[in-house]
Amino acid sequence: MYLVESKGGAIACMLLALFFLGTWPAIMTLLERRGRLPQHTYLDYTLTNLLAAIVIALTFGEIGQSSPEQPNFIAQLSQDNWPSVLFAMAGGVVLSLGNLSTQYAWAFVGLSVTEVITASITVVIGTTLNYFLDDKINRAEILFPGVGCFLIAVCLGSAVHSSNAADNKAKLNKLRKAGYSSASKEATTNKELEDLENGNGTTEKAKAGTADFLVELENRRAIKVFGKSTFIGLAITFFAGVCFSLFSPAFNLATNDQWHTLKEGVPKLAQIII
Numbered sequence: 001m002y003l004v005e006s007k008g009g010a011i012a013c014m015l016l017a018l019f020f021l022g023t024w025p026a027i028m029t030l031l032e033r034r035g036r037l038p039q040h041t042y043l044d045y046t047l048t049n050l051l052a053a054i055v056i057a058l059t060f061g062e063i064g065q066s067s068p069e070q071p072n073f074i075a076q077l078s079q080d081n082w083p084s085v086l087f088a089m090a091g092g093v094v095l096s097l098g099n100l101s102t103q104y105a106w107a108f109v110g111l112s113v114t115e116v117i118t119a120s121i122t123v124v125i126g127t128t129l130n131y132f133l134d135d136k137i138n139r140a141e142i143l144f145p146g147v148g149c150f151l152i153a154v155c156l157g158s159a160v161h162s163s164n165a166a167d168n169k170a171k172l173n174k175l176r177k178a179g180y181s182s183a184s185k186e187a188t189t190n191k192e193l194e195d196l197e198n199g200n201g202t203t204e205k206a207k208a209g210t211a212d213f214l215v216e217l218e219n220r221r222a223i224k225v226f227g228k229s230t231f232i233g234l235a236i237t238f239f240a241g242v243c244f245s246l247f248s249p250a251f252n253l254a255t256n257d258q259w260h261t262l263k264e265g266v267p268k269l270a271q272i273i274i
Contacts, residue, residue: 025106028106057073069267071267080263081267083257084262091251091254105236105240107223107225108234117153117241118241118244121154121245123147129248131143133249133253168214175211175212
């Protein structure tokens with residue numbers, strides 16, 4: 001089994017992970033704003049994730065000699081390690097729920113607010129749980145001031161959402177008073193939407209941030225948010241953050257077995273597919 005044993009390699013893996021973590025929300029948001037249903041996009045994401053996990057397990061998971069302390073992937077399949085596997089599966093479930101929830105949260109509160117709040121909740125809850133799972137090996141006086149900063153970010157993100165919601169409501173009310181009607185202000189026809197989805201056709205776009213832009217976006221996107229309570233978006237966002245925060249502790253329990261659920265002599269999971 002291939003293991004990254006150098007700090008440089010570990011940092012490179014972290015930077016690569018951060019690159020993908022930063023790009024996939026923007027791409028999925030763009031797809032939803034072009035009218036694609038989030039569940040269809042998530043189906044593509046899930047199948048790709050599964051195929052990638054299988055390929056990685058059968059390649060990197062089989063590199064090198066298998067040993068009793070660090071068995072290869074195939075060797076682990078026959079071991080009595082179901083408690084750890086169940087923790088890994090639970091981590092995969094909450095991660096999937098978090099990913100799916102964020103796609104709906106983006107429509108309600110926007111990409112920037114959603115990512116700030118969910119990431120901050122993940123750090124606050126996930127770091128705290130892992131701190132106690134790891135038997136407090138890290139220095140709390142250094143760790144938790146940083147966690148406190150993320151907690152402040154959660155509060156500021158919620159305030160930004162409330163401010164944006166009030167601003168958008170005022171713009172739309174002003175547009176209605178000016179004689180706006182949904183029939184006369186349709187952004188595009190169904191045929192034009194199909195052309196845009198296929199990469200053909202053009203349409204004039206309203207200036208970002210204006211009331212016309214909000215109406216145009218509402219008519220094109222898959223998830224309709226006009227008339228919905230502002231608290232719905234925040235509730236979905238907080239739920240997604242909690243789900244994300246539970247993934248890391250579940251992964252920690254699966255690989256390190258802090259609760260001693262494995263039988264004596266059974267090695268800890270060295271590689272997990274989620």
